[in-house]
Amino acid sequence: MLQVDPRSPVPPYEQVRSQVVAQVDAGQLRPGDRLPPVRRLAGDLGLASGTVARAYRELEAAGVVVTRGRNGTVVAATGDATEQRAQEAALVYLASLRRLGLGADDAVRLVRAVGDEQPRPA
Incomplete structure (x- = not known):
């Protein structure tokens, strides 16, 4: 479960991004696991949709997740x-x-x- 600390000096998008990376690294999220849709996660965390979208874009740019249009955002495959x-x-x-x-x-x-x-x- 992701959480955002509004008092943290770390921007909310970075909190989301780093928590997803940590869950992937720990094996809590595995390749193929779906992340919640942007709007739903934003609502759950009390964030603007653009904030969560930015976190997802950064995760995708880093190769952590893959966005498949209507099929959503999933944890990327790992390895070669x-x-x-x-x-x-x-x-x-x-x-x-x-x-x-x-x-x-x-x-x-x-x-x-x-x-x-x-x-x-x-």
């Missing part, structure tokens, strides 16, 4: 470029399965089943 692409593919796959009424355990089971049937590339 191949790992990032794999995580993004996993997110898309899981979203597809959820639309079918299946969950993460089903995704893992299906990938293992298909993987066991396919020879590994040389």
